Amino acid sequence: MIEKEGVISPPISFSFSCLSNKGSQKKNLQTSFFLPLSQTVWTHLCLHLTCSEPLEGDDDDENDDGDEARAAAEGGREGGGSPHGLRWFLASTLCVLYSVSVAALLPFFSSLMAVIASLGDLAGAYALPALFALVLAQKAGQPLGKAESLLCRVLIPGTLVLSLAGMVLSFKALLDDMDKGGGGGGGVMTMRRWWWR
């Protein structure tokens, strides 16, 4: 079935697929173990956002063409041509250089991690799922129970406000770390003074 749809079951068909009853998945050593934190996700997203091909339409009739175009744009596998390979190389190189540059300028494990988390982790875990669940349940004619509905309605603004506050304060913590030393060069310190003081 997975093959029928043209996609591989990634998280499931990792080597743990031996735990699944679907024996045919054993050979699909796909994994998403590191997906949320991976560079290739970045590359894929970058290519996706900059892709000029009609990636896909919302019309189902366009799905196949859209998938093929996107596959070609993202991985160069469908197209197989050098332009796509070049795009991959450029995007992945950009990601590596960007990562190493930021790491050299802001080598602060904790505060950098906090800035990243404040950007989307709370929204991705709570605010958006709660929002989407509320709306979809309503549309499906199966509204959530009162208690859960109330919880979701609290979670949405609550986590968003927390995220916004977190962005500001985590960034401040990052700047404080820079003040303490160990970070990037004078340009960053100048920016820090200009920004915060």
Add this chain to the structure above:
Amino acid sequence: MPGVVDDVPLLLDDGGEAGTAARPRPRRSSSSPSPSRGGGGATPTATTLILLGDMFGLGALSLPSVFARLGWLPATSLLILFSVSTIYSSRLFALLCRLAPRARVFDDYGSLALGNLGRKLTYLSVYLCIFFEPPIFAVTVAESLKVLGLFSNSKTSIAIATTLIMLPLAQVKELEGIAAFSAVGVAGMVVAVAAAVVSLLRVPNNSPPPLFLPPNPKQIFLEYNNGPDNTRLVLRTSSGVPLSSLAAAFFDVVFTFGGQVNWNRYTTGMRDPSLFPSCVAVAVALMSSSYLLVGGLGCKVLGSDFDFSKPLTSLLPPGLDVVVANVGLLAHTLLAFQINVNGKKKE
């Protein structure tokens, strides 16, 4: 596009095969393909292991500093709070999976719920977060390289070494070529944490941190470093822990429990998605136990006067266990940086 909800049957019939009966929606995000459901799929055990491999990562190495900044009781409470919250989050994802069985990636839920607005909200938060994540791996790789002493400790040489190591790996598009190594990455993190714990056990205890908030960590930090360059930065008049430091500790915990962007694929990949919250509960119980051990022990040993800006593996005294920890961490981080589900294949 708005109106897509009208085109898609949202509800999955009990025991139905909605994921296969209808053609899959295109993947809007390039971040992942999605496994389909029905007729196969992962067992709860497999899903639990996958969740553990996905979520048990670098965040654990920041937990001693979280305990040091927040104090024992608040840090422990926060870990418990996020354990429970994570389990509730999994309930929401299981619900979304039931309501929108044809959604392939996270923003598909947004599209089905709110049209383009839903997609934009996803891109502006969750996917934006993905864009900013790679540097944390570069920081960790650089820290590991420094501890291992494989290169000169100058920033330039470490940056060049990091680039030279990461760039070739970044060209890997097909997971098939490196999938076997992904298991090494998971094992690497386990080894890193285990070796760090062993290392902590042989280090004499520092002054234990208080139950609640410790004294101003900024002041302690500067006194600890006590260099002439830091003199101007000593905030002797300030009192209490800076709010920004507390917030950073809080969001380090958030990061530690993060990774939900992939959960829609785990739910849709399960044979019985309703069991997903149970899988998450088991994974979270195991993770949280490790977090409490690493955070609590790390803080007990290191006290509250260490450099919060570094991962635990960079704070330990030299020794074979520290080398092992950093080798494991390096393996994990390099693979975590590279590996993705690049799971499309030609039909």
